[in-house]
């Protein structure tokens with residue numbers, strides 16, 4: 001009941017589709033969910049992309065922890081040797097940043113073409129990533145920006161696979177989908193928390209309970225305050241302060257039941273409406289209402 005079921009689907013087929021696209025491009029824009037930089041990453045990305053130049057976008061950074069965003073960005077740049085940008089849906093500034101980075105990263109490729117006596121052609125780029133990380137939003141923003149700048153020209157854009165997003169850059173208008181291999185339960189749980197796996201693979205109550213556990217434990221209890229404040233949970237009344245551990249002493253007991261009781265959501269006298277509250281907590285987290293939170297613990 002508690003487990004998150006995994007339906008691997010057609011992983012091999014998805015990998016083949018990704019490889020076909022990979023043959024067409026010079027540079028990969030790899031989109032990760034900044035709330036789970038590790039859990040939304042393929043692992044051996046270098047091998048998957050056959051060492052092609054990569055720009056990593058830590059997307060949805062409007063929802064993730066600012067301090068950890070910078071640490072993860074630094075780590076990706078240092079350990080993986082890839083350029084990394086923090087991006088979010090709403091920001092037009094990001095689109096310029098992405099374009100400029102593509103131009104920067106593509107310089108050696110263009111120079112190589114010139115050295116071979118070839119006429120430099122536009123750099124070809126593909127957006128890639130796991131489901132729900134923001135691939136389509138990223139593609140749409142890049143295309144929209146190009147259109148508003150150059151004016152939509154009939155027959156040039158939408159129907160084709162390639163969209164000119166800059167005089168020197170062509171973007172594949174469908175993303176490369178990186179299949180999720182069977183993750184361990186902790187990774188699957190985090191993917192469920194950020195809504196990246198289908199709802200019928202898990203039980204809301206289980207995921208909400210585990211989310212609250214994570215929020216209580218992560219980074220030495222860094223997010224406990226967010227949860228207690230957002231749900232207006234006071235210190236526990238039923239337990240003497242002396243009975244509580246030192247971590248709990250300054251805070252409340254974070255459970256679905258306590259949150260439901262606080263809101264007076266009951267199924268009957270004194271019985272908290274756990275089902276309704278679990279859904280509520282998951283929505284709140286996904287909408288960033290509890291705070292800017294990163295679920296992958298930062299490791300050096």
Ligand SMILES: Nc1nc2c(ncn2[C@@H]2O[C@H](COP(=O)(O)OP(=O)(O)O)[C@@H](O)[C@H]2O)c(=O)[nH]1
Nearest residue numbers: 059060061087088089131132133134135136137
């Ligand atoms: N808050 C926030 N939501 C985003 C961001 N990027 C995408 N989303 C939302 O995340 C969901 C998945 O985005 P989509 O681009 O369809 O992801 P894809 O499956 O990778 O193509 C949509 O509801 C988007 O509106 C972002 O930077 N911030």
Ligand SMILES: [Mg+2]
Nearest residue numbers: 135136137175
């Ligand atoms: Mg999409």
